Amino acid sequence: MFDEPLHVGRPNIGDRARLRERIEGALDRHYLSNGPLVVEFERKIAEVAGTEHAIAVCNATIGIQVAVKALGLGPGDEVIIPTFTAPPTAHALSWIGLVPVFSDVDEDTGNIDPAHAEKLIGPNTRAIMGVHIFGRPCAIDDLTALGEQYGLPVLFDAAHAIGNTYRGRAIGGFGIGEIFSFHATKYINSFDGGAIVTNDKQYADRVRAMRNYGIPADRQPYTVDSIVSLGTNAKLSEPSAAMGLTGLEDMERFAEINRRNYERYVVELAGVPGIRLLSQLDNERANHQYVAIEIDPHAAGTDREGMYDALVARNVLVRRYFYPTCHQLEPYRGAPDVHARLPLPRAETLADRVLALPTGTAVGLEEVAKVCEIIRNVAGKRRR
Numbered sequence: 001m002f003d004e005p006l007h008v009g010r011p012n013i014g015d016r017a018r019l020r021e022r023i024e025g026a027l028d029r030h031y032l033s034n035g036p037l038v039v040e041f042e043r044k045i046a047e048v049a050g051t052e053h054a055i056a057v058c059n060a061t062i063g064i065q066v067a068v069k070a071l072g073l074g075p076g077d078e079v080i081i082p083t084f085t086a087p088p089t090a091h092a093l094s095w096i097g098l099v100p101v102f103s104d105v106d107e108d109t110g111n112i113d114p115a116h117a118e119k120l121i122g123p124n125t126r127a128i129m130g131v132h133i134f135g136r137p138c139a140i141d142d143l144t145a146l147g148e149q150y151g152l153p154v155l156f157d158a159a160h161a162i163g164n165t166y167r168g169r170a171i172g173g174f175g176i177g178e179i180f181s182f183h184a185t186k187y188i189n190s191f192d193g194g195a196i197v198t199n200d201k202q203y204a205d206r207v208r209a210m211r212n213y214g215i216p217a218d219r220q221p222y223t224v225d226s227i228v229s230l231g232t233n234a235k236l237s238e239p240s241a242a243m244g245l246t247g248l249e250d251m252e253r254f255a256e257i258n259r260r261n262y263e264r265y266v267v268e269l270a271g272v273p274g275i276r277l278l279s280q281l282d283n284e285r286a287n288h289q290y291v292a293i294e295i296d297p298h299a300a301g302t303d304r305e306g307m308y309d310a311l312v313a314r315n316v317l318v319r320r321y322f323y324p325t326c327h328q329l330e331p332y333r334g335a336p337d338v339h340a341r342l343p344l345p346r347a348e349t350l351a352d353r354v355l356a357l358p359t360g361t362a363v364g365l366e367e368v369a370k371v372c373e374i375i376r377n378v379a380g381k382r383r384r
């Protein structure tokens with residue numbers, strides 16, 4: 001049906017002339033790293049997130065690692081996360097010897113279930129990390145209360161959620177810190193990149209030093225006594241910051257297009273048997289960078305795989321986000337006693353049923369309508 005493949009997560013690209021100008025500026029200054037564009041990008045991210053501090057990083061995977069290291073976590077420490085998330089949420093922790101402990105999720109939103117998370121708290125638990133899956137804020141209040149009750153820091157993987165709000169406040173200012181991703185497929189991209197945002201000055205200072213080989217911001221340039229901690233190289237480059245800044249300038253346009261597409265999906269898929277659009281919070285700002293549906297195989301007359309095949313055959317390259325769940329993946333499924341206290345039925349069911357549909361600035365309303373027509377035709381063929 002589509003001559004050209006229709007993608008999920010085709011990059012949103014801002015004004016190319018502005019981007020080129022910024023990159024030319026970096027070349028002229030001979031500052032490709034540690035330069036003014038990153039400083040400006042961090043200021044703008046902090047504005048969007050409503051936080052005092054934003055520390056840009058090379059991607060969110062490394063960002064999660066820096067965020068937990070700055071809390072003092074180390075090998076063997078357990079962090080409770082939802083299993084219905086992108087593998088990097090778990091891998092980031094595992095890669096540095098931490099133990100992700102997988103929680104089940106809310107069956108409607110796919111977000112971490114605080115009641116199940118509480119059951120997983122044990123002697124080795126050192127933190128809880130919620131994920132705002134598909135940009136919908138998770139149960140921030142409940143997780144914050146859980147953290148306070150058990151004396152555990154709470155972080156949020158906000159890879160999908162920049163620009164969104166929870167109880168009228170921007171995502172970014174909750175917990176001890178939140179981590180954004182600016183990967184190419186995200187709402188705002190810096191080619192690759194991310195940021196850790198926080199309102200805690202001391203935490204921000206530790207993060208800032210750790211992302212830069214352990215050198216704090218006020219001890220540049222490098223001297224013999226400038227290293228204050230263990231650190232890595234998690235810096236964002238100047239050209240990446242140029243891309244991020246240019247994207248931020250067009251954020252409202254991206255939001256408008258995404259909202260328009262989402263609303264068309266709502267209209268076109270209303271009443272289709274067995275198809276449920278995953279929703280965003282009412283009366284909150286949402287970037288709608290992800291549009292996901294759940295296919296109930298009993299009502300739709302086809303399962304997710306059937307719908308996936310039908311769409312892909314017509315060049316609609318939908319994605320099975322986030323299937324399989326993390327605890328069903330290597331290396332975690334090989335060690336269920338350590339990594340997951342099974343079962344996690346709601347996450348598994350949702351992961352078996354979800355499809356992410358194309359949206360973003362590269363997708364027009366006519367295309368949305370055509371995608372929905374395919375879905376209606378497939379779901380409409382239910383057996384009676």
Ligand SMILES: Cc1ncc(COP(=O)(O)O)c(C=O)c1O
Pocket residue numbers: 059060061062085086088089131157159160180181182183193194
């Ligand atoms: C929920 C979630 N967390 C973390 C990441 C990792 O982000 P990055 O690609 O910037 O490392 C991603 C996706 O890329 C993600 O979807």
